[in-house]
Amino acid sequence: MKDPIKKKLKLKVSAISEGTVIDHIPSENLFKVISILKLDKTKNMITFGANLDSEKMGAKAIIKISNKFFEDDDINKIALIAPNAKLNIIRDYEVVEKKVVKVPDEVIGIVKCFNPKCITNNEPVTTSFRVISKLPLALKCLYCEKITHENQIVIKKSSE
């Protein structure tokens, strides 16, 4: 970190010794990311910051989770709402690995089907989609077979 401004930004959220840092989350989706990764249920120490300045994104959010390392399948679930998120794996205060998220081939739960007449919007059914296009994102519902396009994607609330 040669850039002093960036270094200062980093320090706004305290460093962790072991764990995962998820950076470049769109600020408005911070709590959705927390919900999808079930961080609201974990006992691990978590610090997060929102509305941090970002050259790329304007305002970004960051989450630091101590002593937690994610499986790729789990972390890829956030690709729908934080497509540019980057993971730093921290061991003894050092970044030992960097990862980017990838849109998975299947999306189970998380997203609502856009079709109001779909059974998943009328009964307590877990939604299930096949990803038929990643850019732009298009999800085909396993139930009603209708396609939910990127601009129609609504993330389910955790209570739904």
Next chain:
Amino acid sequence: MDYSKDEYLRIMELAADFEANPNQTLLDGKVVASLFFEPSTRTRLSFETAINRLGGRIIGFSDSNSSSVTKGETLHDTIRMVSNYADLIVMRHPLEGSARYAAEISGVPVINAGDGANQHPTQTLLDMYSIIKTQKTLDNLNIFMVGDLKYGRTVHSLLMAVSQFNNPIFNFIAPEELQMPEEYKIYLREKKIRYFEHREFSDIISAADIVYMTRVQKERFSDPIEYEKVKNVYILTNSMLANTKPNMRILHPLPRVNEIHPDVDQNEKAYYFDQARNGVFTREAIIAHTLNLK
């Protein structure tokens, strides 16, 4: 419904077998639940006739007003309960994807008798049976689809099914507002299947092997003036059939309103009432296939 070509042919073979010998006691001692969450007289009677001809007994309801849905029971609970009683469930439901969901939670097989605007697979199979019966093949057919090609799920399912076979040609005749959706045209282009679009009937009908008619419904139009302009454009009359091929047959999922003039009914090319009769044999075949009875 994701049947392979071989499975289609197997069902067709079974349907022919049931047509030759409709009364077979394959369902002896079995109970079939006929759950119609919305009314559909034709489909229900066709299924219940098929079940009766197979010697099965029927429980169920013909619309949701006479079921526990009116008390607020979920589909989930209805299916869990009924699957404890019956050996097979036949279900019609207004919500899309309901049949797949029911199949996931039911302990017994579920046959989809229509789930909203999504699928009506047994209609497609009886259409396929009507085609193979009249044309002796499902290959190299020139199929005309007429009327509401946008919302008509029967034409979409039939298009997908016939596309499994060799070298079909499709001709779509529909008003601008009700033309075949782009996703199906993309599918055909990807499979290198030829199709042509027309706004009205013309002499091209002389090339048809099958003319599949559908209703143009007033409520599908955002602009009532557009409906008035096209409402009489998609009516088939007997005089239009003069130069058509001898093997050509006219299909319609029924009910019709005015899109096929009654003077067509006497023409030997009018096949829609026989098509409805084929529904019973096809549904006997689907039941036997689903329960591995044949």
